[in-house]
Amino acid sequence: MVQQTQRADRLAARRAQEARQSRRRRRLTGALSAAVAAVLVAVVVVLAVRAWSRDDDGTGGVDPDRANVAGEVVYRDLAREHVSGPVSYPASPVPPVGGPHDGAWQNANGDVYPEPLRAEHAVHSLEHGAVWVTYRGDLPPSGVDTLRAKVAGIPYRLMSPLPDQPGLITLTAWGHQLTVDSAADPRIDEFLTAYTQGPQAPEPGAPVTGGRAQP
The missing domain is CATH 3.40.30 (Glutaredoxin)
Incomplete structure (x- = not known):
């Protein structure tokens, strides 16, 4: 009877230890997943900011000092x-x-x-x-x-x-x-x-109506 009780106690202790290890693994996996997700979000934000910075200068990415279309x-x-x-x-x-x-x-x-x-x-x-x-x-x-x-x-x-x-x-x-x-x-x-209304224009936005209407 005593031996059976001891075996039951050891089995319960082993199961408790396995449960604790399983919880630790889940916590570690969750932490790693969160860290990876945070890194990915940071990369996306950096790339988006760089793209916005390139296009937010009002040129739409068009360089007025070079050819922007093949053959021009x-x-x-x-x-x-x-x-x-x-x-x-x-x-x-x-x-x-x-x-x-x-x-x-x-x-x-x-x-x-x-x-x-x-x-x-x-x-x-x-x-x-x-x-x-x-x-x-x-x-x-x-x-x-x-x-x-x-x-x-x-x-x-x-x-x-x-x-x-x-x-x-x-x-x-x-x-x-x-x-x-x-x-x-x-x-x-x-x-x-x-x-059309691109950054190459010396006077962008100046009127194109009210001028000469005939050839």
């Missing part, structure tokens, strides 16, 4: 003075991406013009943050319609034909230009998104 060309140190007469723009690029311009800007409130524009007015619109979409006469009507849908009614965009430009379709912002061979090229949307 960047031009720097462009003059900005106002003139009252014609400007002898360089032979390239066409259309001009900046330089001296007329004191009156071309309306660029999603305006689609059926005829070529006077560059001196359009360049002034670029200074205010507009993107100028131009195309040659051999662009199929379906391509013209595709471009029109990307411009019409959208502030700080304008569109016009330009028969003597070397590329089929050219997108121009102040100091930035992209030429493509198809209205379906996805880089058109990339360029428009990057530079």
